[in-house]
Amino acid sequence: MNGAHWHLVVNHLPIIFPIIGVIIMITGLISKSEAVKRTAFMMFIIGALAAIAAMNTGEDAEHVVENISGITKNYIETHEESAEVFSILSYILGGISLIGLWASYKQKFFSAWITIISLIFAGVVLFYAKDTGTTGGEIRHTEIRENGNIPPSNNENKSYEDRD
Structure with a gap:
């Protein structure tokens, strides 16, 4: 497996885990179950760890796709900035989730606040997750680009370094 393949294997996880975490956290709030809320905190923590893996495989993926015809440096840089x-x-x-997990186990008075803060912050994270996923998809999926599936005709024959 090359660098792009590894990146594709792990890059969806930092998006999926927070989605699952939000669903679990809402369930925990409705059911008033600390165990369910702790599970949500764990999903957010695993999502952060998955983000480390995705970031560490991104550079190798860039080296693979930069040599593919129709891939412009602009799409890669936009995705890279969004991913950061x-x-x-x-x-x-x-x-935040580590603190929330600890506060839940220790039954700290601010545990409920950390739960709400993590849920709200997870919404912010998911907003940026959507942007990162979209910009990553635009690198190879011309059909989701703003200009549809029209390839960048003036860049097809240029080397990666010379592209816009």
Whole structure:
């Protein structure tokens, strides 16, 4: 497996885990179950760890796709910038969730606030997750680009370094 393949294997996880975490957290709030809320915190923590894996495989993926015809440097850089913001936010959510997990186990008075804060922050993370996923998809999926499936005709024959 090459670098792009590894990136494709792990890059969906930092998006999926927070989605699952939000669903579980809402369930925990409705059922008033600390065990369910702790599970949601774990999903957010695992999502942060998955973001580390996705970021670590991104550079190798870039080296593979930069040599593919029709791939412009602009799409890769846009995705890379979006992924950096998303990963930082994922790490912060993971940190908040660690505090929430600890507060839940220790039955701290602020445990309920951490739960609400993590749920709201997870919404922010998911907003950036959507952007990162979309910009990543645009690299190879011309059909989701704003200009449809029209390939960048003036860039097809240029080398990666010379592209817009």
